[in-house]
Every structure is written in structure tokens, then in C-alpha cells.
């Protein structure tokens with residue numbers, strides 16, 4: 001018979017409970033379960049209490065028997081419902097019946113005799129011992145049931161693995177003439193393939209005998225297009241790992257992840273996805289990188305993905321050279337640059353320096369070399385303190401990443417001026433590794449002339465080849481020496497290709513797609529995270545560096561179409577394309593011996609405009625009508641921020657409108673959005689910038705007095721929309 005349990009075991013309850021206990025005495029916990037000791041104690045004390053009380057008040061002894069029988073039946077039912085072992089069920093029923101039997105006997109003969117008390121104590125010990133034994137048995141049963149379930153899952157999995165192992169042993173035998181013994185098959189968590197770990201036969205067979213036959217193995221296994229079976233060295237030279245992809249992730253467009261959390265050049269920067277869906281990271285502290293992609297393969301997009309990684313890093317300053325009118329870096333500068341050449345609300349661009357001309361590139365390279373030389377001299381103590389010859393790069397002493405678009409072509413150019421530039425790039429690569437200076441060069445093709453350069457072969461071991469199905473100038477065996485079985489036709493998709501790093505052997509990969517509005521968002525989100533050049537380096541970099549954002553040096557950027565839309569930008573009758581006035585300023589003469597140069601210039605300009613229009617959708621569609629009235633909203637230039645589905649942005653616009661002629665600022669709008677959307681001030685700064693650019697908002701006042709007014713309330717608008 002079970003008495004209610006007095007719960008004395010509550011020392012860690014809350015203050016509240018403790019105070020209740022103090023007020024009302026001990027708490028009776030009717031629901032508490034029993035262990036072997038408390039159960040036996042409870043049963044014996046309960047039986048004793050009933051026997052003494054029953055004897056004193058003259059209760060019929062058979063009542064105790066009836067209660068015991070009912071308890072035994074009730075407990076049997078609940079135990080069966082809980083699917084407890086037969087042993088537990090009978091132990092519980094027996095305890096009830098024995099307790100009830102003793103109570104009946106004690107009520108008849110008197111409970112306060114030594115015989116009654118002694119037999120009750122023996123009964124208690126007996127119940128406790130058997131309860132403990134059944135509890136252990138019950139636990140063992142439960143563990144066994146769990147293990148059986150796991151064994152069942154493992155059996156099913158290993159049946160699949162066994163089948164894969166048997167198939168591939170046959171296949172490798174058939175295709176490569178090698179008899180392997182499969183040690184393990186690991187299914188990838190992304191469910192896009194598996195890895196076979198196999199032992200090679202004795203007699204000097206090496207993994208590359210299988211690696212060589214990758215394409216035939218893929219064909220024999222009837223893998224979908226874009227899927228491969230790639231062999232690589234195993235745990236020792238007698239083992240081989242074969243990665244088999246069964247789902248082609250290369251076909252789909254994957255947008256750049258929206259997590260813009262901080263990164264470090266030391267812990268790797270993500271550049272895309274492997275076919276197994278895993279991120280591929282590059283470690284550029286000591287490595288340079290080479291990205292090859294013919295026109296239309298997705299190279300420009302990939303450069304933006306790379307710049308996104310650098311912008312997110314807290315220990316990298318990105319210096320970009322793009323002699324193709326700076327287009328690689330412009331989307332990263334535009335969001336921060338105001339029409340007058342100042343920065344919008346203290347925002348910093350996503351790249352630290354952008355050179356689009358030969359002269360600016362020379363300035364940048366001379367500065368980079370001077371900084372590296374100065375670091376070698378000035379940081380001797382620091383190197384000694386850290387007992388290293390590798391400058392400890394961090395947010396105080398950042399790495400300088402020199403990104404040169406079509407840099408590989410510069411290196412192999414025969415033009416005298418370009419050769420000078422090439423020499424400087426090579427000098428930087430040669431001297432800067434230890435001092436935290438590395439390069440990312442892009443190339444249109446993986447040709448022998450690009451890869452014939454010893455410095456590139458030696459220093460740029462992080463390599464990506466975007467094929468887009470292009471076979472011309474795409475020598476993968478030169479790009480990834482020692483890796484077999486890579487064929488251009490395995491990745492005939494834009495943004496897809498092969499990537500190899502010292503940490504990750506060359507294999508298929510897919511670059512993320514990144515669009516201008518995301519570039520704008522990343523620029524805003526990372527603006528307060530960029531490091532500044534350490535004082536020693538900054539001294540060496542001098543005025544040239546300090547004045548890189550001077551309005552006269554950035555005028556071309558603002559005229560490029562990424563900056564504010566100037567009135568009359570349409571002077572060439574382009575119907576809203578890019579204003580290349582900066583370039584037009586340098587336009588060659590229109591007559592005389594330079595006529596050919598002028599024609600070339602026009603062709604180049606037209607090509608550039610067409611490329612930018614295609615990339616950013618700036619060309620008007622047929623039938624597009626200019627707005628009948630109102631400000632020149634998106635009438636030309638790049639509306640990089642167009643994102644109609646962004647409710648936070650809409651709410652911000654509503655706040656701007658509500659602010660009336662007094663206007664408002666980024667902080668006030670961000671405060672208004674914080675609770676509902678969690679929008680940061682930097683994001684709002686980006687939106688305000690784009691609204692000022694496209695005429696939706698007007699910036700009034702300067703410095704700390706600067707505020708934004710919706711164009712409807714702008715001075716001179718007559719308060720009309």
C-alpha cells in the first residue's frame with residue numbers, strides 16, 4: 001500500500017517555492033514516483049499505519065485484503081500499459097498482495113508485537129531488493145530496445161553501402177583493371193553523393209591508376225551530367241578515396257548567402273560551392289589566386305563574390321586595379337560616394353582603393369611595394385616577439401589584397417607601358433608574402449602564356465577556372481597540374497568550373513550569383529568593419545594613399561554612372577545608359593591621323609556601355625516611356641538598389657515621406673525600423689544614398705546637419721508629388 005510521499009528533496013527550488021514551504025509546511029507530492037528504497041519504505045509504513053489505525057477503530061481486516069487486491073490489479077494494468085517486463089508487473093502485484101496480507105494478519109493478531117514488526121521489516125527489505133532488481137532489468141531492456149533500433153537503421157544503411165561497395169569494386173575492376181577492397185562508404189550529409197574509401201591491391205598500384213579513368217568511371221556509372229567520380233590519395237599510399245557525386249548542383253543558380261558576418265583571411269574566405277553542396281574556402285594569407293574565365297563565363301560575377309569575401313573580412317584592405325574602366329570595383333564604391341565626392345554619412349566603400357587608369361595603377365603598385373618594404377623594416381621587433389617570419393596579420397595590421405582584373409593578361413602583355421605595370425605586380429607578388437600582401441589575378445584564358453609565368457605558377461596555388469563550357473584557351477591540365485579527369489564539358493554552366501587550392505584538390509565548383517543590390521547591401525553592412533592601414537604602413541604609403549578618395553581623383557567614378565545621376569547625362573542620346581563623360585573628356589581628336597584611334601575609342605566605349613547595360617540591366621527596354629512628370633526617378637543610371645519586395649525599405653521610404661520638409665536622417669529612420677525589421681543604420685544609409693542618386697530624396701545641409709528630404713517636400717518642388 002502506497003502512502004503519499006513527503007517531498008523533502010527540493011533544496012534547489014525557486015525562492016518563491018521555498019517561501020511557500022515555509023508558510024504552509026512540507027509539500028505533499030502525490031505524483032512523485034518511487035525508487036526501490038522509498039517504494040519499500042512507503043509500502044511498509046503505509047501498511048503499518050493502516051494496521052494500527054484499523055486495529056484501534058475495529059476495521060474489518062478483509063477490507064485491507066480488498067484494497068490490496070484492487071491495488072495489485074490497478075498497478076498490473078498500468079504496468080502492462082507502460083509495456084513493462086513481466087517480472088516488473090509481478091513484482092508490483094506481489095508487493096501489493098504481500099502488504100495487504102500482512103496488514104490483514106496484523107489487524108487480526110495486533111500490529112504492535114515484535115513478530116508483526118519484525119516480519120514487516122523483513123517484508124520491506126524483500127520488496128526493496130526485488131524492486132531494485134526489476135528496475136535494473138527494466139533499464140537493461142530499454143537500452144537493448146534502443147540498440148536494436150539503431151542496429152536496424154545501421155543494417156538498412158549498410159545494406160545500401162554494401163551494394164554501392166560491390167558495384168564499385170566491379171566497376172573499378174572492369175574500367176581500370178584494379179581490384180580494390182572497399183573499407184568504408186560514407187554517404188554525404190547533403191545527399192548529393194558518397195565517398196568510397198578503398199584499399200589498393202599489393203604490387204605497387206597507386207591511386208592515380210584510378211584517378212586517370214575518372215571520366216570512364218563516371219560514364220560506366222551512368223552519372224548525370226556534371227557529376228564525377230574523382231579519385232584522390234587515401235590515408236596512406238595504399239589507399240584511395242573516390243568521391244562520387246550523384247546530384248548536379250552546378251546547374252542551379254545559387255545566390256550569395258545573406259549572412260554577412262565578419263570573416264578573416266586567416267580562417268578562410270568562401271568562394272563558392274562544391275558539388276557536394278559544401279562551401280569551398282580559400283586561405284589567402286600566403287597564397288595568391290588566379291581566376292580564369294572567358295567572356296560570359298561568369299568571371300565578373302566571381303570577382304564580385306571575391307570582393308564580397310574581402311569586404312566582410314576584418315583584416316583585409318582590398319586594392320583593385322581594373323583597366324577596363326574600373327568596372328570590377330565601381331559597384332563597391334558607388335554606394336558610399338556622394339555626388340560631391342564626399343562619403344555618404346561617413347560610410348566607407350567596400351574596396352579600399354580603386355584604380356582604373358594606368359597612372360593610378362602605377363601609383364597604387366608603387367605604394368603597395370613601398371608599404372611592404374617598410375613593413376619588412378619596421379616590424380622586425382614584432383616578428384622577433386612572435387618568433388615568426390610571417391607578419392601577424394590582424395585588424396590593426398591588415399593584409400593588402402591586390403585584385404587585378406585581367407591581371408594575367410597584363411603580365412604577358414608586349415606593350416611597353418603595360419610591361420612596366422607587370423613588373424611592379426610581379427615585384428609585389430615576389431616581396432609581399434611574408435608582410436601580408438597578396439594578389440588575386442583574373443585571366444580570360446588559362447593559356448600557356450599566362451601559366452608559363454614562373455611567379456604565377458609558384459605563388460598562385462589557389463586557382464579557379466570558370467569554363468561556361470568554353471574549351472578554347474582552357475587548358476585544365478596546365479591550370480591544375482597533377483589532377484586528372486577534369487573536362488570542360490563537365491561544367492557547361494555559367495558560374496561553374498573547377499577550383500583547386502593547396503587544402504582542397506581541384507574539382508568542380510559553382511560560384512554564387514551576386515547582384516548589384518546585394519553588393520550595395522554588403523557595402524553598407526560591412527562599412528564600419530574595414531580595418532585602416534597601420535600607422536607605419538600609412539606613413540610609407542604617404543599622400544598618394546591618403547588622398548586616394550579626393551574628389552578630383554574620384555570624379556571619374558561619379559561620372560561613371562555608379563554615382564549620382566547628373567542632370568543632362570543623356571547628352572549622347574543614349575536613352576538612359578551610362579554617362580562616360582570622364583572618358584569622353586579624354587576622347588581622342590576627331591580628325592587627322594588619330595581618326596582610327598577615335599573609331600577604336602568609340603567602339604570600345606560602345607562595347608563597355610553594352611556590357612554594363614547587359615550586366616546591370618540599365619538599357620531601356622523597347623517601349624519604355626520616360627516618366628511624364630516628377631523627378632528623374634531611374635530615368636537613367638543604375639538603380640542598383642531596386643528591390644520592390646523589401647518591406648523594410650518601403651517602411652523607410654514612408655518614414656522619409658512622413659518627415660516632411662524638415663527631413664530626417666539615417667539614424668532616425670533606423671530607430672523607427674529597429675523594432676519591426678531590425679534594420680541597421682548602415683543599411684538605411686545605403687538606401688538613402690540610392691534614393692538621392694535616383695532623385696527620390698534630396699540631401700540638404702552638410703556634415704552633422706545633413707538630412708534627407710523626400711522629393712515631394714524638397715525646396716522648390718512646390719510640395720507636390
Ligand SMILES: Nc1ncnc2c1ncn2[C@@H]1O[C@H](COP(=O)(O)OP(=O)(O)OP(=O)(O)O)[C@@H](O)[C@H]1O
Pocket residue numbers: 252253254293294295296297298299300301302494495496510511512513514611614615
Ligand atoms: N554564379 C553564377 N550563377 C549563375 N549564373 C551566372 C553566374 N555568374 C554569371 N552568371 C550568368 O552569366 C552572365 C555573365 O556573367 P559575367 O558578366 O560575370 O561573365 P563574364 O565572364 O565576366 O563575362 P564578360 O567578360 O562578358 O563580362 C550573367 O549575366 C549571369 O546571367
